[in-house]
Amino acid sequence: MTLPSHARVVIIGGGVIGCSVAYHLAKLGWTDIVLLERKKLTSGTTWHAAGLIAQLRATKNMTKLAKYSQELYGGLEVETGIATGFKRCGSITVALTEERQEEIFRQAAMARAFGVDVERITPDEVKARYAHLNIDGVKAGVYLEKDGQGDPANIALALAKGARQNGALIKEDARVTQITRAGRRAASITWETQGQTGQITCDHVVNCAGMWGHEVGRMAGVNVPLHACEHFYIVTEAIPGLTQLPVLRVPDECAYYKEDAGKMLLGAFEPNAKPWGMDGIPSNFEFDQLPEDFDHFEPILESAVARLPMLAEAGIHTFFNGPESFTPDDAYHLGLAPELDNFWVAAGFNSIGIQSAGGAGMALAQWMDTGEKPFDLGDVDIARMQPFQGNKTYLYERSKETLGLLYADHYPFRQKETARGIRRSPLHQHLLNEGAVMGEFAGWERANWFARGSQEAQYDYTWKRQSFFENIAAEHRAIRENVGLYDMSSFGKIRVEGRDAEAFMNYIGGGDYAGPVGKITYTQFLNKTGGIEADVTVTRLSETAYLVVTPAAARLADETWMRRHQGDFNVVITDVTAAEAVLAVMGPNARTLLERVSPNDFSNATNPFGTAQEVEIGMGLARVHRVSYVGELGWEVYVSSDQAAHVFETLHRAGQDMNMTLCGLHMMDSCRIEKAFRHFGHDITCEDHVLEAGLGFAVKTEKPDFIGRDAVLRKKDEGLSMRLLQFKLTDPEPLLYHAEPILRDGEVVSYLTSGAYGHHLGAALGMGYVPCKGEALANVLASTYEIDVAGTRVCADVSSKPFYDPKSERVKV
Incomplete structure (x- = not known):
C-alpha cells in the first residue's frame, strides 16, 4: 500500500476509537483520510477489552454518546458483514450497602431524566433475573434492559471496514515517529514501516493512540495526561448448562461478571491499582499481556466465589492481565488540543472505550467537520486538563487511584486522595493552621470548609448530611449576617493588554467593555449559536489592559478561546493566575472590616458595586473588586503573592473581635444557589443559549x-x-x-x-x-x-x- 504525500486528516492509532473516528469522518464525506496503526488494528487495548456496553453515564450528553454507540453497533454487522457479537442482554447493578443503594437509586432517577429505561428491583427480583447469584447482603438493584455486550475487536474491525468502504485508507505496521509543527498547527507526520520512512503533510491530526497517547502528544508539544494500569480478569472453563445472562456489576466487591459462550468472565476494578509502563511502553508491544499477579487479584476472587458460588466449581481457563489507559479524573479526552489549532485527541478511555467509542467518534467527527462542538462536551474536553497534569510522576501516583474509582462510591464532594498538594495558594499553610479541610480542584488545594474545636479536619462521606453540614451552615450564616473571609486565589486570571485591547474584548465578549478604568463587567464569551463558552468578570485595569477572571478549571480553555479568536487584534494574552492571591471579604459587615485595616474610602460614592480601586491594607498594597458570588456586600481583594500572607494576617487579626468567620468554598456554592447565580459547566455550557440561561442583561446587542x-x-x-x-x-x-x-x-x-x-x-x-x-x-x-x-x-x-x-x-x- 502506497501512502499519500498529503492527507486531509491523519489518524494515529487503530484501536476502536481510531477506527470510529475514521468511520464517522468518512460517513460525513471526508476524503483523504489516512489511519496509521503502529502494529495491527486492535493490538493495544481493544483486543482484550471486556466488551461491556452500557447506556447510562453521569451526564446527559455522555449518556447520549453511550446510547449512540449501542445503536451504531447494532447495525454495523448488516453494513459491513463483520459480526460484532453485539447482544442486548441487559445489565444488573446491585448494592450491598445503604449508601450504594442511595447512589444507584439516584442514578436510576437520573436515567429517567435522560430517557434511559431503568428498573429498580428488589433482592428477590435480582435473584429471579440472575439465579446463580448469592443475594446475601444485597439491598437492592437496578436493571437496564437495553444494556449489552459485544466483541471488542470485531466492533473495531467492522468500523475499520466501514471506513474503508467510504474511502478511508488504513495502514498497519506504520509507526509515527515525528510530528512537525508550523506555528499553532501540526504540519506533517513522519512514519516508519519495515525500514522505510515517509512524510505526510496534513490539514488535521487526530491522536487516538490509546496508552501511547501521552507520548504521541509530546511529539507535537501537546499535553495528553494519561497513564497505563494493569487490568485483571479471569475466564472460566465452560460451565455446563450456562446460558446468556445479563451483565452483572457488584461495585461494593469491585467486580463485574459477563457470560460469554458458556464461560464466565470475572473482572476487577480494585481500589489500589498497579500502574504500568513508567519507563515507556515497549516498542514491540502487540497483542501482549502482562505477568500474572494472583496475589493482587485473590481478594476479588475470594469475594466473587462467595457471590457466585458456581465459580468454586469452575476451572480457570484464562488469567488475564492487560494494560489500559486512565486519566487523572476518570473521564476520557476528546477534542481540539489547546496547544494547536488542528490537533485533535480521542484517548484515555478508562476501561469504557468500547461503550464510548461509537459516540465519541461521532461527536469528534462532527466537531471537526463544522468547527463547532455538536453539544456540550465539557466533561471530556481535553482543554479541561491543566499543563502540570502531564507530569509523569503525577500521572503515576494518580493512576493508582483512578482505576478503582470506577467502582468506588461516588459520594458528593468526594476528593481524590493521590497526587495532592501540587498547586497551593500563598495562604495554604495559614488556612491549614486555622482548621481548613482541603479539597482539590484543577490541581489546586482549596479550603472547602473549616473544622471547629476538636472536630477532625477530614471528610466523612455519605449521601445524607455529611459531617461538615453544620460547619457550612455556620459559615453561610456568617456571610449572610456578619462577615466571612475566604480564599479565591485558585480562580484563573488572564491579562489582556495592547492597543486593541478594548476592541478585542468587545469582539470576544457579549458585554460592553468601553467604560472607565476600574469598571468591572460580568460577561460571557459566546459561540456562533449563542451558547456560553465562558462565564467571566472583566476588569478594566488601564486604557490598554483588562483582567479576565474565570473559574479555576476553565482558565486554559478560556485563554485558548481568546487566542483562537485573536485574529489581527494587537493584544498580548497572559496567564497571571499565580501572580496574585485573592481574598474575599463578604457579608453585611465587610465594609466595617476593610475600614479597620485601610485608610481608603469604601463608600458607594467612591467604590460602587461593579468597580475596582487600588488600596492600602496594613502595610501592603492591594486592589479591591466590589463584586460578589454569594449575594452580599463584599469585596474581592487582589494582592500580589508576596504580600498575600501579610494582608491575610492583617484582615484576620482585625476581624477577631467582630466574630469574623473563615469560610470555605462549599459555603460559596451554598450561598450562590440561594441567589441563583449560574455555575459554568453545570447551569451554563456551550449549548445553553445565553438568553435561555436568563443572562440577556449581560449581552449588549447594540454593539x-x-x-x-x-x-x-x-x-x-x-x-x-x-x-x-x-x-x-x-x-x-x-x-x-x-x-x-x-x-x-x-x-x-x-x-x-x-x-x-x-x-x-x-x-x-x-x-x-x-x-x-x-x-x-x-x-x-x-x-x-x-x-x-x-x-x-x-x-x-x-x-x-x-x-x-x-x-x-x-x-x-
Missing part, C-alpha cells in the same frame, strides 16, 4: 459586531424554547446535588443542572431548564413542580428570579 450577536438577535425574534428556573424543595430534609429529574404536572420534563443546600432558606435548591416553547412565563410558573430524589417525588416551589434577595439590593448597600 455592532461580537461573536454570537446574530444568534442572540435570532433568539429574541424566535422566542425562548427553554428557561432556566430555580427550584426550592418544600421539605427541608432531602438533599439535591445535580441531575435530579424535574416533573412538571406529574411528567418528567427535564433535570437539575446543579443543586445544593440553602442554609439561610432552610431547604435544598436547584436550577434546571424547563421546555417552554410558545409559552408565557406566567404559564410556566403556574404549573406544579416536583423533584425526583432517588425515586421519591418531592414538591418544589419554582421561580424565575432568585429566592434570596431577588432585587439584588444587599450587594449594593
Whole structure:
C-alpha cells in the first residue's frame, strides 16, 4: 500500500476509537483520510477489552454518546458483514450497602431524566433475573434492559471496514515517529514501516493512540495526561448448562461478571491499582499481556466465589492481565488540543472505550467537520486538563487511584486522595493552621470548609448530611449576617493588554467593555449559536489592559478561546493566575472590616458595586473588586503573592473581635444557589443559549459586531424554547446535588443542572431548564413542580428570579 504525500486528516492509532473516528469522518464525506496503526488494528487495548456496553453515564450528553454507540453497533454487522457479537442482554447493578443503594437509586432517577429505561428491583427480583447469584447482603438493584455486550475487536474491525468502504485508507505496521509543527498547527507526520520512512503533510491530526497517547502528544508539544494500569480478569472453563445472562456489576466487591459462550468472565476494578509502563511502553508491544499477579487479584476472587458460588466449581481457563489507559479524573479526552489549532485527541478511555467509542467518534467527527462542538462536551474536553497534569510522576501516583474509582462510591464532594498538594495558594499553610479541610480542584488545594474545636479536619462521606453540614451552615450564616473571609486565589486570571485591547474584548465578549478604568463587567464569551463558552468578570485595569477572571478549571480553555479568536487584534494574552492571591471579604459587615485595616474610602460614592480601586491594607498594597458570588456586600481583594500572607494576617487579626468567620468554598456554592447565580459547566455550557440561561442583561446587542450577536438577535425574534428556573424543595430534609429529574404536572420534563443546600432558606435548591416553547412565563410558573430524589417525588416551589434577595439590593448597600 502506497501512502499519500498529503492527507486531509491523519489518524494515529487503530484501536476502536481510531477506527470510529475514521468511520464517522468518512460517513460525513471526508476524503483523504489516512489511519496509521503502529502494529495491527486492535493490538493495544481493544483486543482484550471486556466488551461491556452500557447506556447510562453521569451526564446527559455522555449518556447520549453511550446510547449512540449501542445503536451504531447494532447495525454495523448488516453494513459491513463483520459480526460484532453485539447482544442486548441487559445489565444488573446491585448494592450491598445503604449508601450504594442511595447512589444507584439516584442514578436510576437520573436515567429517567435522560430517557434511559431503568428498573429498580428488589433482592428477590435480582435473584429471579440472575439465579446463580448469592443475594446475601444485597439491598437492592437496578436493571437496564437495553444494556449489552459485544466483541471488542470485531466492533473495531467492522468500523475499520466501514471506513474503508467510504474511502478511508488504513495502514498497519506504520509507526509515527515525528510530528512537525508550523506555528499553532501540526504540519506533517513522519512514519516508519519495515525500514522505510515517509512524510505526510496534513490539514488535521487526530491522536487516538490509546496508552501511547501521552507520548504521541509530546511529539507535537501537546499535553495528553494519561497513564497505563494493569487490568485483571479471569475466564472460566465452560460451565455446563450456562446460558446468556445479563451483565452483572457488584461495585461494593469491585467486580463485574459477563457470560460469554458458556464461560464466565470475572473482572476487577480494585481500589489500589498497579500502574504500568513508567519507563515507556515497549516498542514491540502487540497483542501482549502482562505477568500474572494472583496475589493482587485473590481478594476479588475470594469475594466473587462467595457471590457466585458456581465459580468454586469452575476451572480457570484464562488469567488475564492487560494494560489500559486512565486519566487523572476518570473521564476520557476528546477534542481540539489547546496547544494547536488542528490537533485533535480521542484517548484515555478508562476501561469504557468500547461503550464510548461509537459516540465519541461521532461527536469528534462532527466537531471537526463544522468547527463547532455538536453539544456540550465539557466533561471530556481535553482543554479541561491543566499543563502540570502531564507530569509523569503525577500521572503515576494518580493512576493508582483512578482505576478503582470506577467502582468506588461516588459520594458528593468526594476528593481524590493521590497526587495532592501540587498547586497551593500563598495562604495554604495559614488556612491549614486555622482548621481548613482541603479539597482539590484543577490541581489546586482549596479550603472547602473549616473544622471547629476538636472536630477532625477530614471528610466523612455519605449521601445524607455529611459531617461538615453544620460547619457550612455556620459559615453561610456568617456571610449572610456578619462577615466571612475566604480564599479565591485558585480562580484563573488572564491579562489582556495592547492597543486593541478594548476592541478585542468587545469582539470576544457579549458585554460592553468601553467604560472607565476600574469598571468591572460580568460577561460571557459566546459561540456562533449563542451558547456560553465562558462565564467571566472583566476588569478594566488601564486604557490598554483588562483582567479576565474565570473559574479555576476553565482558565486554559478560556485563554485558548481568546487566542483562537485573536485574529489581527494587537493584544498580548497572559496567564497571571499565580501572580496574585485573592481574598474575599463578604457579608453585611465587610465594609466595617476593610475600614479597620485601610485608610481608603469604601463608600458607594467612591467604590460602587461593579468597580475596582487600588488600596492600602496594613502595610501592603492591594486592589479591591466590589463584586460578589454569594449575594452580599463584599469585596474581592487582589494582592500580589508576596504580600498575600501579610494582608491575610492583617484582615484576620482585625476581624477577631467582630466574630469574623473563615469560610470555605462549599459555603460559596451554598450561598450562590440561594441567589441563583449560574455555575459554568453545570447551569451554563456551550449549548445553553445565553438568553435561555436568563443572562440577556449581560449581552449588549447594540454593539455592532461580537461573536454570537446574530444568534442572540435570532433568539429574541424566535422566542425562548427553554428557561432556566430555580427550584426550592418544600421539605427541608432531602438533599439535591445535580441531575435530579424535574416533573412538571406529574411528567418528567427535564433535570437539575446543579443543586445544593440553602442554609439561610432552610431547604435544598436547584436550577434546571424547563421546555417552554410558545409559552408565557406566567404559564410556566403556574404549573406544579416536583423533584425526583432517588425515586421519591418531592414538591418544589419554582421561580424565575432568585429566592434570596431577588432585587439584588444587599450587594449594593
